[in-house]
Amino acid sequence: MSDGLKKNPLVMIVDDVPKNIQILGNILRENIQCDFSFAQDGRQALDIISRSAPDLILLDITMPVMDGLEVCRALKKNPETADIPIIFITARVDSEDVIKGFEAGAVDYITKPFNSPELLARVKTQLAIREQNAIILRQNSELRELLHVLCHDLVNPVAAILGLVNMLDDSGPMRKLKPLMLDAADNALGLIALIRNMRKLEDKNESLDLRYLPLSELVRESLCMLEQGFNKKNIAVSIEMPDALHVCVEAVSFVNSVMNNIFSNAIKFSMKNSTVFVSAVLKGTEALLVIKDSGIGMPDEVLNNIFSVSFSVSRTGTDGETGSGFGMPLVKKFVEAYGGRIEISSSEENELSPSGTEIRIFLPGRISDL
Ligand SMILES: Nc1ncnc2c1ncn2[C@@H]1O[C@H](COP(=O)(O)OP(=O)(O)OP(=O)(O)O)[C@@H](O)[C@H]1O
Ligand SMILES: [Mg+2]
Incomplete structure (x- = not known):
């Protein structure tokens, strides 16, 4: 205007x-x-x-x-x-x-x-704040629109690249290059999907289908999906939580985005033949879910920026696995959308303590037989 x-x-x-x-x-x-x-x-x-x-x-x-x-x-x-x-x-x-x-x-x-000067100062201040808010809201909605168009229009060319690379011959120099190209295209599609998920979450914060669900079943569902990854590095999983413990979450995002990312990180950054410990208890009306690995841990720079989308902390895993660095920001967004919170502590190997990462997720919880 x-x-x-x-x-x-x-x-x-x-x-x-x-x-x-x-x-x-x-x-x-x-x-x-x-x-x-x-x-x-x-x-x-x-x-x-x-x-x-x-x-x-x-x-x-x-x-x-x-x-x-x-x-x-x-x-x-x-x-x-x-x-x-x-x-x-x-x-x-x-x-x-x-x-x-x-x-x-x-x-x-x-x-x-x-008192005229005071009255005018107060009115002007509020009108200025109101105008600034309107500008921020407008810019925000324009940016969201742009992001939407970008994600939408990027999917087709990237999917086409993926399809074409898949058709390439596996012999000669392509034998080494093809998996790298497939990985890169896969990552690009994963990134687009993550950005879309984040947007959806912001738009529909109010209407997430939150329900009390048995935590152990949700955890097992995710572990089952990642079974191959755990097996490949021979990583054992120890689970300790009451079957009756229910948490209030939205099932699809909790299993696919929250648990899958935390477990795939645990796999990615753990050594072969190690164990990941998963436990949960109810404290009042809050369930505390702890996922602890004895992997390589994180330096402070990674830990302090792990929930930031603008500062990439993505590292390759112990077996050269790659990622986009969008997993944990999404985990945090979902956990907060369920009304919960997340904390992480992590240490790299030093003389005093072994390395490892502990993730604590607090969620609305209750013990229930249903
Ligand atoms: N359990 C862990 N142990 C050690 N480092 C971790 C662990 N979890 C996360 N990190 C560090 O935080 C970074 C960001 O994790 P995040 O899940 O957001 O992204 P990613 O795993 O790199 O990629 P993506 O999840 O998008 O595939 C990781 O690359 C790694 O550096
Ligand atoms: Mg990850």
Whole structure:
């Protein structure tokens, strides 16, 4: 939108005393380029807001019919109006009104009688924040759109490369090159799939199908998928957890993205003939799942950036396995989407302790026979 077409911000003033509306309106009109709407009680305010949402509301606390606190709570409860900033108008600074106003969701307050410079400073600040937020949201959505197009349009050429490489003759110099090219193309497709998963997760955070499910079954499902990898390095798995322990997760992502990545990392960075320990206990309403390997461990630089998508910490495994470095950021995103959290400690080999990595995942949990 060009500057010429930019709309003025809409400021709403809600006060049961017309004189106050007049004073506030005059101070603002003379100093800020904005449009106004007015209401003299809470109900009227909600009615007007539902038809035309303002960018800022100056809201009196004490009003007949429906007071300012009630209006504020109603607006914050409604997702369509929750992010409209509200500045309370109150007669006394140190009164309980101010605390109650903040608790109800207000961003600031002004006191009567009105002090023009202070009033203007507070209103301008909130309008500037509102404008910045709108810009950030717009840029964010443009970037997401771009990422979507990029992922969508990259899949076909990369899949075509994969298909063509597969058709290449296995003899001669291709014998060594073909698996490398297949790996690279596979990795590229994996990366695209991961970015898409992350996007989906951000979009549908609210609607993940979260259910209490038996943790040991989910863990075994993932171990079963990775059986070949464990066997190839002769890595044993020790599992210790009550069968009745249930965790609240979304099954497909938990098995395929969370557990599979953690286990495939444990395989990738463990030595042959070692053991991976998996245990879980319930602590109150929280299940603690621990996955411990005695692999090569991580230096601080890797550990400190392991959840960052912009800083690649990907290393090759003990058998030359490669990866994209997107696994752990995705694990964290999913765990947090389930309402849980993840912690990692890791040490490389030194004189004091053997090397290894311990991952602790906290999830909403309960013991249940179902
Ligand atoms: N169990 C582990 N032991 C040692 N290092 C690990 C372990 N898990 C992760 N790391 C380190 O963290 C990096 C990032 O892990 P992450 O799972 O995000 O990516 P990746 O395994 O390299 O690739 P991808 O999972 O996308 O195939 C790894 O490359 C490795 O350097
Ligand atoms: Mg990984």
